Amino acid sequence: xxxxxxxxxxxxxxxxxxxxxxxxxxxxxxxxxxxxxxxxxxxxxxxxxxxxxxxxxxxxxxxxxxxxxxxxxxxxxxxxxxxxxxxxxxxxxxxxxx
Numbered sequence: 101x102x103x104x105x106x107x108x109x110x111x112x113x114x115x116x117x118x119x120x121x122x123x124x125x126x127x128x129x130x131x132x133x134x135x136x137x138x139x140x141x142x143x144x145x146x147x148x149x150x151x152x153x154x155x156x157x158x159x160x161x162x163x164x165x166x167x168x169x170x171x172x173x174x175x176x177x178x179x180x181x182x183x184x185x186x187x188x189x190x191x192x193x194x195x196x197x198x
Contacts, residue, residue, distance in 0.1 A: 110139055123151040135181040144176040 105115035110132075117127040126148050133142040149171040 112139055125149045136183040138181075138183055140181050140183075141178050143178070146174040146176070148172055148174075 101118060101120070103115075103117045104113050105117075106112070107114050112132055113130060114132075115127065115129050117125070119125045126146070128147075129145045130141050131143040131145075132139045134140075151171075
Protein backbone atom coordinates (compact mmCIF):
# COMPACT_ATOMS: atom_id res chain seq x y z
CA UNK A 101 0.00 0.00 0.00
CA UNK A 102 1.24 3.46 -0.89
CA UNK A 103 -0.23 6.74 0.33
CA UNK A 104 0.41 9.84 -1.77
CA UNK A 105 -0.18 13.33 -0.41
CA UNK A 106 -1.00 15.69 -3.27
CA UNK A 107 -0.81 19.48 -3.33
CA UNK A 108 -4.10 20.00 -5.18
CA UNK A 109 -3.29 23.63 -6.02
CA UNK A 110 -0.32 22.65 -8.20
CA UNK A 111 -1.05 18.89 -8.54
CA UNK A 112 2.32 17.89 -7.10
CA UNK A 113 3.17 14.86 -4.99
CA UNK A 114 4.51 16.28 -1.71
CA UNK A 115 4.70 13.12 0.37
CA UNK A 116 4.89 9.37 -0.23
CA UNK A 117 4.44 6.78 2.52
CA UNK A 118 4.37 3.00 2.45
CA UNK A 119 4.33 0.17 4.95
CA UNK A 120 4.46 -2.98 2.80
CA UNK A 121 4.91 -5.35 5.76
CA UNK A 122 4.43 -5.02 9.52
CA UNK A 123 7.43 -3.30 11.07
CA UNK A 124 8.63 -1.86 7.76
CA UNK A 125 7.99 1.72 6.75
CA UNK A 126 9.39 4.14 4.21
CA UNK A 127 8.42 7.73 3.52
CA UNK A 128 9.58 10.64 1.42
CA UNK A 129 8.78 14.35 1.62
CA UNK A 130 9.32 16.41 -1.52
CA UNK A 131 9.95 20.17 -1.67
CA UNK A 132 9.59 21.97 -5.01
CA UNK A 133 11.02 25.11 -6.59
CA UNK A 134 10.19 26.95 -9.81
CA UNK A 135 12.62 26.68 -12.73
CA UNK A 136 11.81 28.23 -16.11
CA UNK A 137 8.14 28.25 -15.10
CA UNK A 138 8.10 24.56 -14.10
CA UNK A 139 7.69 23.16 -10.59
CA UNK A 140 10.63 20.78 -10.04
CA UNK A 141 11.87 18.94 -6.93
CA UNK A 142 14.65 20.70 -5.03
CA UNK A 143 14.77 18.41 -2.01
CA UNK A 144 13.57 14.90 -1.21
CA UNK A 145 13.83 13.70 2.39
CA UNK A 146 13.59 9.92 2.61
CA UNK A 147 13.07 8.03 5.88
CA UNK A 148 13.50 4.27 6.13
CA UNK A 149 12.56 2.15 9.15
CA UNK A 150 12.89 -1.59 8.63
CA UNK A 151 12.66 -3.84 11.66
CA UNK A 152 12.54 -7.59 12.12
CA UNK A 153 15.15 -8.69 9.63
CA UNK A 154 15.95 -11.66 11.85
CA UNK A 155 15.52 -15.06 10.31
CA UNK A 156 15.47 -13.86 6.71
CA UNK A 157 19.01 -14.95 5.93
CA UNK A 158 20.19 -11.44 5.07
CA UNK A 159 23.67 -10.32 5.97
CA UNK A 160 25.20 -6.87 5.62
CA UNK A 161 28.72 -5.48 5.70
CA UNK A 162 32.14 -7.03 5.52
CA UNK A 163 31.71 -8.78 8.87
CA UNK A 164 28.47 -10.38 7.68
CA UNK A 165 26.64 -9.25 10.78
CA UNK A 166 22.94 -9.91 10.88
CA UNK A 167 20.90 -6.70 11.06
CA UNK A 168 17.94 -6.63 13.42
CA UNK A 169 16.96 -3.14 12.33
CA UNK A 170 17.84 -0.85 9.46
CA UNK A 171 16.75 2.75 9.70
CA UNK A 172 17.89 6.19 8.76
CA UNK A 173 17.37 9.26 6.65
CA UNK A 174 18.64 10.30 3.25
CA UNK A 175 18.38 13.82 1.88
CA UNK A 176 18.58 14.29 -1.90
CA UNK A 177 19.10 17.78 -3.32
CA UNK A 178 18.50 18.82 -6.93
CA UNK A 179 19.97 21.91 -8.57
CA UNK A 180 21.11 23.39 -11.88
CA UNK A 181 18.01 22.34 -13.81
CA UNK A 182 18.07 22.76 -17.56
CA UNK A 183 14.53 22.51 -18.88
CA UNK A 184 14.11 21.41 -22.51
CA UNK A 185 17.56 22.72 -23.38
CA UNK A 186 18.46 22.32 -27.06
CA UNK A 187 15.18 20.57 -27.86
CA UNK A 188 13.29 21.87 -30.89
CA UNK A 189 9.67 22.90 -30.34
CA UNK A 190 8.67 20.56 -33.18
CA UNK A 191 9.07 17.45 -30.99
CA UNK A 192 6.31 18.76 -28.71
CA UNK A 193 3.79 19.40 -31.50
CA UNK A 194 0.87 17.00 -31.69
CA UNK A 195 0.64 15.09 -34.92
CA UNK A 196 -2.64 15.56 -36.72
CA UNK A 197 -4.64 12.59 -37.90
CA UNK A 198 -5.87 13.52 -41.38
